[in-house]
Amino acid sequence: MKKKAKQRHQSVVRCPYCGALADLRPAAEIYHDDSRDDLLYVCRNYPRCNAYVRVQPGTKQPMGPLANGDLRHLRIRAHRAFDRVWQCGVMTRDAAYRWMADYFCIPLREAHIGQFSEYRCQQLIRKCEDLLWKAGKAS
Structure with missing residues (x-):
């Protein structure tokens, strides 16, 4: 049996705020920084709808x-608070994830802050601060 080749097509991405499609655009356009060479998915209603997200490198x-x-x-x-947990030595990076x-209560493969909602980010910040305080590593 032959393995199916991975499809190399662009994802269909919709804005969760206004429902418009998102387009793949150079980050330099959004950040007004010609030194950037990464990509973003940007809501078609940008800048009225200020929604976008980075693309996985490569x-x-x-x-x-x-x-x-x-x-x-x-x-x-949330990323800064989370990174402090493992950078301060409270636990290893892998253990922190x-x-x-x-x-x-999510699978490890889903433990990515870039996927998190406002509520989950707030909960993670609070939990990291509590953990750092209990470990005597609070700033």
Whole structure:
């Protein structure tokens, strides 16, 4: 039996805020930074609808659902809080991802902050801060 070749087509991505399709665009256009060579999925209603998401490096796969400014900011904060957990030595990076997956009762393969909603980001920030405080590593 022959294995099916992986399809190399662009994903259909919709904006969760306005329902419009998202287009694959150079990040340099959005960030006004010609040194960037990465890609973003950007809502067709941009800039009225300020939703976009980065693409997995070397692919055309979105890192997660499109995010507006508030959600992008929360994802950044959640990543910073989460990274402090393993960078401060509270646990290893791998153990931290397992801990996060267990906390949210999700499979390890789904433990990606780029997939998280505002609520889940807020919960992760709070849980990381609690863990760091209990470990005596709070800033």
